[in-house]
Amino acid sequence: MRCPHCKEDNDRVVDSRLTNEGAVIRRRRECLDCFLRYTTYERVEETPLRVVKKSGERVRFERERILSGMVRACEKLPVSIEQLEASTHAIEAKIHEGYDREVDSTVIGSLVMAELRTLDPVAYLRFASVYREFKDISQFLEELLPMMDKNEAGAEDQ
Numbered sequence: 001m002r003c004p005h006c007k008e009d010n011d012r013v014v015d016s017r018l019t020n021e022g023a024v025i026r027r028r029r030e031c032l033d034c035f036l037r038y039t040t041y042e043r044v045e046e047t048p049l050r051v052v053k054k055s056g057e058r059v060r061f062e063r064e065r066i067l068s069g070m071v072r073a074c075e076k077l078p079v080s081i082e083q084l085e086a087s088t089h090a091i092e093a094k095i096h097e098g099y100d101r102e103v104d105s106t107v108i109g110s111l112v113m114a115e116l117r118t119l120d121p122v123a124y125l126r127f128a129s130v131y132r133e134f135k136d137i138s139q140f141l142e143e144l145l146p147m148m149d150k151n152e153a154g155a156e157d158q
Contacts, residue, residue: 003031004038049095050102058102063092066112073127077120087115121147 002009008031015028025042049061067088074084091111095103109131116124125143134140 001029001040003034003036005036006031006034008033047101049099051105051108052102053105061095061103063088066091066108069127070112070116070123073116073123074120077123079119079123083119087119091115 001011003011010032011029012032013027014030014037017026018024019026019041023043027040027042028037029040030037050058051061052058067084070084070087071081091108094111095108099107113124113128113131116127125140125147128134128143129140132139132143134143
C-alpha cells in the first residue's frame with residue numbers, strides 16, 4: 001500500500017478490525033518513511049450476477065423475480081410462502097454455486113420448474129405454460145400426460 005503523503009510503498013499494519021458484520025476489514029497503517037498513520041478498508045470485490053435473456057439482453061439477477069413468479073404460479077394453491085422462500089433460496093444457491101458472472105434465463109426457468117414440480121403439479125403446469133409459451137392445447141397435453149402416467153403408477157402401487 002502506498003502512503004497517501006509521501007507515496008512510498010513501505011508501511012506496516014498497526015491494527016486490524018472487522019467492521020460491517022465481518023464484511024470489511026479496517027486496517028490502521030503506519031508509513032515507515034514519513035511515519036504518517038492512515039486507515040485502509042479491505043472488502044470482497046463482488047461482481048453482480050447477470051441474467052442473459054432469450055433476446056440476448058443482460059439484466060441484473062434479482063431473487064425477488066424468482067419468488068414473485070413462483071407466488072403467481074402457486075396462487076390459490078396449498079403452498080405456503082415459507083415453502084416458496086425455501087425453494088427460492090435453493091434456486092439462488094444453485095445459481096451462485098454454478099455461475100460467476102452470467103447465467104442463462106433458461107437455466108433459471110428450468111430450476112424454477114423443477115422446484116415447482118416438487119411443490120405442486122398445478123403450479124408447475126401454470127409456470128410451464130407461460131415459461132414455455134404453449135401455443136395450443138396439444139403442447140399442454142404433452143406436458144400433462146407424463147405427469148398423469150406417474151400419478152396412475154403411484155396409485156397402483158398403493
